[in-house]
Amino acid sequence: MPVIENNAFVDDAWSHLHDGDSATDRSMIIVPLARLDEALADWPADHRGLGVDVPNDVDVEQLTPHLERLDIVTLNFPGFADGRAFSQARSLRHTDHFGGTIRARGSFLPDQYGFLLQSGVDSFEVSDRFPLDEWVRHADTVPATYQRDYATGGLATRPFAEAGARPDRPHYG
Amino acid sequence: MNDVTEDCSEYVVTANEVLSGDTVFRTPDEKWVRGIDDAAVLKCEDTGFVALGEAQKDEHANIVMGAYLVEVSRESGAVRPVHIRERIRALGPTVRADLAQVAQGFSTSEVVDQ
Amino acid sequence: MNVHVTPEPNMYRYDEFDRNFVDARVAQFRDQVARRLDGTITEDEFKPMRLMNGLYHQLHAYMLRVAVPYGTMSSRQLNVLADIADKYDRGYGHWTTRQNIQYNWIKLEETADILDRLASVEMHAIQTSGNCIRNTTTDAYAGAAADELADPRPVCELIRQWSSLHPEFSYLPRKFKIAVTGSPNDRAAVRVHDIGLRMHLNEKGERGWEVLVGGGQGRTPMVAVTVRDWLAEADLLPYLTAVMRVYNLIGRRDNKYKARIKILVHEMGAEAFSAAVEKEFAEAPKETIEVDARELARITSYFAPPAWESLAAFVPEIEEKKLADRGFRQWLAANTAAHKVPGYTIVNASFKPTGGIPGDATSGQMRAVAKLADEYSFGEVRVTHAQNLTMPHVRTKDLIEVWDKLKELGLAEANIGLIGDIISCPGLDYCALATARSIPVAQEISTRFADIKKQHDVGPLKLNISGCINACGHHHVGHIGILGVDKKGKEFYQITLGGSSAENASIGKILGPGFGADDIAGAVETVVDTYLAVREQGEEFLHTYRRLGAAPFKEALYAGN
Numbered sequence: 001m002p003v004i005e006n007n008a009f010v011d012d013a014w015s016h017l018h019d020g021d022s023a024t025d026r027s028m029i030i031v032p033l034a035r036l037d038e039a040l041a042d043w044p045a046d047h048r049g050l051g052v053d054v055p056n057d058v059d060v061e062q063l064t065p066h067l068e069r070l071d072i073v074t075l076n077f078p079g080f081a082d083g084r085a086f087s088q089a090r091s092l093r094h095t096d097h098f099g100g101t102i103r104a105r106g107s108f109l110p111d112q113y114g115f116l117l118q119s120g121v122d123s124f125e126v127s128d129r130f131p132l133d134e135w136v137r138h139a140d141t142v143p144a145t146y147q148r149d150y151a152t153g154g155l156a157t158r159p160f161a162e163a164g165a166r167p168d169r170p171h172y173g
Numbered sequence: 174m175n176d177v178t179e180d181c182s183e184y185v186v187t188a189n190e191v192l193s194g195d196t197v198f199r200t201p202d203e204k205w206v207r208g209i210d211d212a213a214v215l216k217c218e219d220t221g222f223v224a225l226g227e228a229q230k231d232e233h234a235n236i237v238m239g240a241y242l243v244e245v246s247r248e249s250g251a252v253r254p255v256h257i258r259e260r261i262r263a264l265g266p267t268v269r270a271d272l273a274q275v276a277q278g279f280s281t282s283e284v285v286d287q
Numbered sequence: 288m289n290v291h292v293t294p295e296p297n298m299y300r301y302d303e304f305d306r307n308f309v310d311a312r313v314a315q316f317r318d319q320v321a322r323r324l325d326g327t328i329t330e331d332e333f334k335p336m337r338l339m340n341g342l343y344h345q346l347h348a349y350m351l352r353v354a355v356p357y358g359t360m361s362s363r364q365l366n367v368l369a370d371i372a373d374k375y376d377r378g379y380g381h382w383t384t385r386q387n388i389q390y391n392w393i394k395l396e397e398t399a400d401i402l403d404r405l406a407s408v409e410m411h412a413i414q415t416s417g418n419c420i421r422n423t424t425t426d427a428y429a430g431a432a433a434d435e436l437a438d439p440r441p442v443c444e445l446i447r448q449w450s451s452l453h454p455e456f457s458y459l460p461r462k463f464k465i466a467v468t469g470s471p472n473d474r475a476a477v478r479v480h481d482i483g484l485r486m487h488l489n490e491k492g493e494r495g496w497e498v499l500v501g502g503g504q505g506r507t508p509m510v511a512v513t514v515r516d517w518l519a520e521a522d523l524l525p526y527l528t529a530v531m532r533v534y535n536l537i538g539r540r541d542n543k544y545k546a547r548i549k550i551l552v553h554e555m556g557a558e559a560f561s562a563a564v565e566k567e568f569a570e571a572p573k574e575t576i577e578v579d580a581r582e583l584a585r586i587t588s589y590f591a592p593p594a595w596e597s598l599a600a601f602v603p604e605i606e607e608k609k610l611a612d613r614g615f616r617q618w619l620a621a622n623t624a625a626h627k628v629p630g631y632t633i634v635n636a637s638f639k640p641t642g643g644i645p646g647d648a649t650s651g652q653m654r655a656v657a658k659l660a661d662e663y664s665f666g667e668v669r670v671t672h673a674q675n676l677t678m679p680h681v682r683t684k685d686l687i688e689v690w691d692k693l694k695e696l697g698l699a700e701a702n703i704g705l706i707g708d709i710i711s712c713p714g715l716d717y718c719a720l721a722t723a724r725s726i727p728v729a730q731e732i733s734t735r736f737a738d739i740k741k742q743h744d745v746g747p748l749k750l751n752i753s754g755c756i757n758a759c760g761h762h763h764v765g766h767i768g769i770l771g772v773d774k775k776g777k778e779f780y781q782i783t784l785g786g787s788s789a790e791n792a793s794i795g796k797i798l799g800p801g802f803g804a805d806d807i808a809g810a811v812e813t814v815v816d817t818y819l820a821v822r823e824q825g826e827e828f829l830h831t832y833r834r835l836g837a838a839p840f841k842e843a844l845y846a847g848n
């Protein structure tokens with residue numbers, strides 16, 4: 001499946017571990033959450049290239065102790081209206097300061113691209129239903145946000161008012 | 174195929190126009206109109222479903238949405254939905270006679286009266 | 288000669304940032320509509336997008352719900368709402384119980400143009416529907432009421448901005464409604480909201496907020512529970528964020544009827560829920576706190592009180608008129624409320640004429656109220672949760688003039704808070720989800736109680752009607768509630784008694800078997816007559832019900848059956 005990062009298609013270096021495969025000695029591999037402990041136990045502490053795929057009904061707090069050793073976390077959208085992954089991404093980025101890749105998978109829509117970026121997702125596994133442009137332009141269809149600490153890229157945020165300053169009172173156009 | 178018996182119900186195909194949102198009915202020549210009086214009346218569900226299948230092509234073409242069959246009966250010659258919800262949908266709000274379909278020039282008969 | 292000037296009320300005004308934001312949202316919507324029409328996205332995908340911008344599809348046409356943020360608008364904005372009714376609808380709109388206006392006859396192809404027109408006067412339909420944080424509501428008397436601690440609207444505006452296009456909380460399990468009150472007398476129904484905020488003052492006079500979570504109506508009505516007695520104002524947004532995060536992550540999504548936060552609170556238990564929120568609140572970095580204070584100060588400065596005149600509280604003319612004219616006396620008693628500034632009065636325009644459609648307003652009425660507000664209320668108007676309009680700051684000495692003018696407009700029915708002030712949802716006449724009509728029932732009841740003297744004898748009585756179990760007409764919290772159901776293809780109505788959405792909130796109880804469309808108004812009359820027969824001196828309906836329970840009412844309605 002095509003992957004978008006930094007507003008461009010990229011070669012996907014990651015592969016998912018399938019049932020029955022062994023995680024030992026592999027690299028650039030994403031394991032299901034259920035097999036994370038096994039993979040971590042098998043791998044030397046300094047071995048890189050491990051990721052985990054997390055269902056959207058899981059508390060990502062259980063990843064906190066392992067984030068140091070993970071390079072990618074993939075989050076899931078079983079349907080585009082099921083928005084749990086937005087909060088999972090936000091928790092990983094904002095509460096846990098996870099610095100690796102957060103990838104969205106599943107049936108999210110281009111219209112959600114901007115919100116996903118702002119919530120902390122930086123990699124998108126997409127179908128070929130929409131062209132790249134259709135994704136990229138949605139990064140800033142609304143080029144401003146009230147949520148200063150979610151703002152990404154070139155999104156405008158409101159400059160802070162000087163303490164005690166009288167607000168300007170614009171007139172109706 | 175079911176036998177077409179006397180007590181088999183009659184149906185019309187209805188939907189809403191995507192652009193306007195208006196309630197529309199399917200005519201015998203496969204157009205959509207706002208007045209139920211001009212709808213094609215289909216005898217028995219089977220015939221109804223065939224017509225509905227045809228009509229749904231216009232859903233894929235984004236002309237209408239949510240097409241379905243409405244059971245109707247004849248009241249003094251006029252075609253009227255059996256259920257109150259569908260009567261109001263076809264004829265307009267009962268509390269604003271001035272806004273009823275008839276007042277808008279789309280239908281010929283009475284406002285819902287049950 | 289007076290030249291008609293349009294005063295600019297003190298209320299939040301968009302700066303360039305807000306304006307760009309709303310304009311971009313309109314452009315985004317226009318683009319979504321174009322993609323729906325060219326087939327790029329399906330109706331199933333488009334639906335949540337249009338809902339998040341207030342566009343429903345109802346029984347006859349599209350329906351657009353426009354936000355009146357926390358119920359405050361300028362006369363200029365009200366005039367634009369009237370223009371929209373004329374140009375894009377059929378000359379009227381419907382005030383809702385959550386301080387919005389709904390237009391019933393909207394075309395998809397014109398919706399973006401309407402949004403542009405709204406944006407030109409700093410209005411929008413953002414998040415008036417959909418599974419996101421909805422328009423925040425508050426006391427219609429905010430900034431005016433004698434009994435309020437402080438004006439809650441700056442905090443409402445803060446919440447409006449915080450919740451607008453929130454990247455994390457736009458795809459929630461279900462809709463999410465927040466209500467705020469700055470007065471101990473709750474006119475905002477905060478206990479039947481997903482989150483209710485009640486302002487308190489501590490010994491130092493600092494403002495803090497009691498946070499209530501998990502109220503709601505619909506098919507499982509619940510009264511909210513307090514999860515925090517006191518939250519410092521600076522912590523408000525981080526705390527709300529924590530509540531939202533818990534809800535977004537673990538609120539149920541398997542069943543849409545169990546997806547509201549009330550079910551989560553109920554299933555977890557209030558303590559466990561509250562602990563989860565506190566944990567989230569403690570763990571999340573709070574760099575936003577300081578931001579709030581600056582932001583709140585900026586917003587608050589817009590809500591500076593108007594330039595009050597110093598006026599006598601006692602106006603002899605008014606007192607004389609009260610004695611001389613029963614109609615005026617009744618109107619004053621029911622339709623006005625005490626203002627915090629001497630010499631001013633809060634005036635309601637009743638959109639509940641006898642036999643009329645509760646909450647419907649014609650474009651002409653909108654313009655007329657806008658003009659009155661210009662002349663008498665600093666150009667400021669409010670929408671109430673009972674579907675009326677309020678002029679918050681009328682000089683007491685102008686009351687006779689204002690009364691006369693409202694009478695000419697048919698907006699002076701002296702019934703606010705009485706049985707004629709019926710809350711009703713649109714029901715089956717407009718709503719695709721309805722199981723029965725609600726408007727004709729309201730019309731019939733208000734006609735039977737046309738005698739204003741009788742209404743005043745009966746006293747405070749909230750009668751609320753919904754056309755289906757979704758309870759948009761607040762029937763669960765009506766002192767008398769009526770719920771329309773479908774029984775074998777016929778309209779049927781259930782009566783509940785004892786509900787309240789005020790500070791003493793409770794959910795009404797079903798009285799017994801329902802009534803047919805022809806009998807429901809008579810049954811309500813029987814309930815009221817029974818109350819009149821058994822009440823104690825000065826006792827309101829709700830108190831009589833709470834004292835005696837359902838028995839006397841059941842007896843009167845069902846005995847002999």
Ligand code: HEM
Nearest residue numbers: 383384385503504505506547711712713718720757758759
């Ligand atoms: C005509 C189109 C409308 C539709 C399709 C609609 C739909 C709904 C639904 C499905 C619910 C139940 C939500 C739940 O239980 O989770 C609901 C609740 C509610 N609606 Fe409406 N509604 C409409 C109009 C209105 C109007 C006109 C008002 C105000 C007069 C209104 C105010 C409310 C309120 C106050 C609630 C209950 C509060 C709560 O969410 O718990 N709605 N609506």
Ligand code: SF4
Nearest residue numbers: 712718721754755759
């Ligand atoms: S209560 Fe039911 S009938 Fe009334 S507006 Fe809500 S969904 Fe429609």
